[in-house]
Amino acid sequence: MDQQGRLPAVMLPRGLPVPSSSLSAPRPSTNHRVHLFRTSVGLVQYIYVGDSINNGRNVLQRVEDMSVDTRIQSFGPYNIVCAGCNKSLDTRSRPGIYQDKAGSWASHYCSVLREWEDPSSPHKPTPEMAAGFARLRAESRDEALADLVEQKQIERVYY
Numbered sequence: 001m002d003q004q005g006r007l008p009a010v011m012l013p014r015g016l017p018v019p020s021s022s023l024s025a026p027r028p029s030t031n032h033r034v035h036l037f038r039t040s041v042g043l044v045q046y047i048y049v050g051d052s053i054n055n056g057r058n059v060l061q062r063v064e065d066m067s068v069d070t071r072i073q074s075f076g077p078y079n080i081v082c083a084g085c086n087k088s089l090d091t092r093s094r095p096g097i098y099q100d101k102a103g104s105w106a107s108h109y110c111s112v113l114r115e116w117e118d119p120s121s122p123h124k125p126t127p128e129m130a131a132g133f134a135r136l137r138a139e140s141r142d143e144a145l146a147d148l149v150e151q152k153q154i155e156r157v158y159y
Contacts, residue, residue, distance in 0.1 A: 034157065035060050037067075039142050045157040046145060060154050062098045067141035069100065070125075071113055074136040077147065080105045083125070083133045084112030098144055 034047045048060040057065070066075045073083040077097040081088050087110070091103040115121045125133070148154040 035064055037064070037141065037145065039138075039145070044145075046149075046154045047157050048153070049155050050153040059096065059098050059148060062100050063141055063144045063148070066098065066100045066144075067137050069137075070130070070133065072100075072137060073133050074140045075100070075144070076140065077144070082108060082110055082113070084116060085110040098148075 034045060036043060036045045046060060048058045050058060066072055066080070071083055073081040073086065075081065075098070078092050079088050079090055080100065082105075087108075089103065089105040089108050091099040091105050093099075093106070094102040112123075115123045116125060145154070149156060
């Protein structure tokens with residue numbers, strides 16, 4: 001981790017960072033409009049073209065954050081499925097889609113997540129479970145990116 005507590009990113013020849021696929025805690029977003037994702041079709045770059053809301057994270061940043069948050073099993077435009085308890089939690093208390101800091105998810109902290117965070121707990125996700133959750137989050141991310149392109153919130157960048 002660097003001094004700000006962020007995970008290292010893989011650097012491409014042009015110096016563009018690739019979000020880490022590590023299964024650790026979510027890292028803080030940077031406020032960029034262009035994001036590079038490792039998807040099922042390879043590296044794909046998207047640019048956010050929607051309006052900025054209150055200087056907060058744009059929807060592309062929220063999708064990026066959810067795709068690396070190990071507490072999340074999968075997500076959709078208005079819900080997040082907890083990796084610990086498998087409960088689908090609503091995220092509609094704020095305007096907009098793909099909100100990871102809103103609704104019942106914002107205050108959710110199930111006993112399983114608490115156990116996972118306890119360093120002395122013997123009840124941790126197995127590597128197979130973690131890989132399965134990462135795969136489900138990647139599928140959610142790919143669906144979200146396709147949805148956001150269709151809604152004209154983001155555009156794919158071609159070289």
